[in-house]
Amino acid sequence: MKKIVFNLAIILLCAYMPLFAAEKVTVFAASSTTDLMDELIAVYNKKGGNVVASYASSGVLAKQIESGAPADLFLSANEEWMDYLSKKDFLEETSRRDWLGNNLVLIAPKGSKVNYKFAGGKRLSEVLKKERLAMGDPDHAPAGQYAKTALEKLGLWDDVKGQTAAAENVRAVLTLVSRGEAPLGIVFGSDVTAAKGSVIIADELPKNSYGKISYPISLIKGKATGEAKKFNEFLKSPEAREIVKKYGFTPL
Helix, strand or coil: CHHHHHHHHHHHHHHHHHHHCCCCEEEEEEHHHHHHHHHHHHHHHHCCCCEEEEEECHHHHHHHHHCCCCCCEEECCCHHHHHHHHHCCCECHHHCEEEEECCEEEEEECCCCCCCCHHHCCCHHHHHCCCCEEEECCCCCHHHHHHHHHHHHCCCHHHHHHHEEEECCHHHHHHHHHCCCCCEEEEEHHHHHHCCCCEEEEEECCHHHCCCCEEEEEEECCCCCHHHHHHHHHCCCHHHHHHHHHCCCEEC
16 A cells, blocks of 8 residues: 555656746857857756757847747847847846857868968959858848958958858858858857867958957846746856857857
8 A cells, every 4th residue: 555655656746847847948049159058058957957049140039039939038149139129128138248259250161272361452352263252141140240341341342242152140151161162251250169170260350340249148028037047147157157168259
């Protein structure tokens, strides 16, 4: 009899275990942070969390949130798309902060013999010849917006704008370049870490050509639950900062 009662107790405990699981937290994060966020989430979930992520370009994610997508936390690859949601009153403003820093680099496929330096004053079209420069779509992808700004300031945009391959996000740019479908591309410096040796850095774009790159993060208004706040606090921890550095970002 005692055994039957004990077994019944175990069955009931298992049945009600989901009730005690941590509340699910959904992070909408810029695609350039995929590997970083995957590891941060894995570390946090091992501590009892229940966090999942959805990745896309920042503009696409902001529009999805505006349309009612169930995001608790938004990580943008630039200020513009965070400001977009702020103006529409979608953010828990007191939680907003600049979290990550980055830079822009010109990449080529592994083993490429391409020799191009921005300081040399050579036109990019001379190097590209009839091929294309891969970059994020300036209308949606922050990496593309920064790249266009930089090329304009360097006096190179008019020369190359007809030879760009506008990709949905930086991951698509990496794919185009790593496969040799584009001889050059512009991505964030952290993306080279994510590429795991499939691309090389041909040159770094001058920082004064695009300004400060920061990744703001914010809780979504009305979604600032205890679990979402806990995960947001974890991202400020020394443990999280070390993981941030591992993936080529600068903690801000």
